[in-house]
Amino acid sequence: xxxxxxxxxxxxxxxxxxxxxxxxxxxxxxxxxxxxxxxxxxxxxxxxxxxxxxxxxxxxxxxxxxxxxxxxxxxxxxxxxxxxxxxxxxxxxxxxxxxxxxxxxxxxxxxxxxxx
Amino acid sequence: xxxxxxxxxxxxxxxxxxxxxxxxxxxxxxxxxxxxxxxxxxxxxxxxxxxxxxxxxxxxxxxxxxxxxxxxxxxxxxxxxxxxxxxxxxxxxxxxxxxxxxxxxxxxxxxxxxxx
Numbered sequence: 001x002x003x004x005x006x007x008x009x010x011x012x013x014x015x016x017x018x019x020x021x022x023x024x025x026x027x028x029x030x031x032x033x034x035x036x037x038x039x040x041x042x043x044x045x046x047x048x049x050x051x052x053x054x055x056x057x058x059x060x061x062x063x064x065x066x067x068x069x070x071x072x073x074x075x076x077x078x079x080x081x082x083x084x085x086x087x088x089x090x091x092x093x094x095x096x097x098x099x100x101x102x103x104x105x106x107x108x109x110x111x112x113x114x115x116x
Numbered sequence: 117x118x119x120x121x122x123x124x125x126x127x128x129x130x131x132x133x134x135x136x137x138x139x140x141x142x143x144x145x146x147x148x149x150x151x152x153x154x155x156x157x158x159x160x161x162x163x164x165x166x167x168x169x170x171x172x173x174x175x176x177x178x179x180x181x182x183x184x185x186x187x188x189x190x191x192x193x194x195x196x197x198x199x200x201x202x203x204x205x206x207x208x209x210x211x212x213x214x215x216x217x218x219x220x221x222x223x224x225x226x227x228x229x230x231x232x
Binding site for chain 1: 157159
């Protein structure tokens with residue numbers, strides 16, 4: 001079945017440091033890939049997405065590239081801010097999305113804490 | 117635009133009891149999905165409702181059931197509660213086909229269930 005593996009956390013960085021959160025996946029077919037973010041006290045929000053190989057998703061200074069050859073979708077940001085402190089989830093869509101609609105497979109999440 | 121709202125936010129039940137969780141989807145969204153998020157884990161897909169019918173189900177037993185109403189709001193019912201049912205239950209809404217087009221699910225803040 002489908003699965004998503006994220007780097008073990010938590011991750012603690014100083015402000016303006018470079019961020020990488022690793023994500024690898026296993027899926028049949030060609031899934032779409034996503035990063036969702038969960039800020040304290042809020043619901044999950046879509047951060048960025050990529051729907052095919054070599055696509056790069058980007059938003060709010062975050063980037064991730066869909067690497068089919070390594071089945072990866074690592075999240076990066078060049079300079080993190082305190083406000084980026086949150087839990088980050090990598091996810092993929094069921095390749096059979098025609099019938100599965102909103103069925104996402106999530107990784108276990110990575111807690112990011114950014115200190116001033 | 118009204119977001120996804122869930123109720124109650126917190127509740128405590130004892131083993132063997134039944135629970136009903138409620139969700140109001142984002143305005144105009146007619147597809148609702150439910151996820152279970154155990155502590156320290158990523159969300160796991162329970163099922164999806166579209167046009168008041170279940171349309172896709174994850175690996176959850178039949179004691180997890182749901183309803184969708186004509187106004188697109190939804191309920192999640194869990195019978196014969198077990199200790200392992202303790203989790204954050206997330207509701208997400210979307211337009212049909214949106215997951216494959218934009219990948220964006222709109223999540224509520226969740227209902228935290230504790231089973232004693």
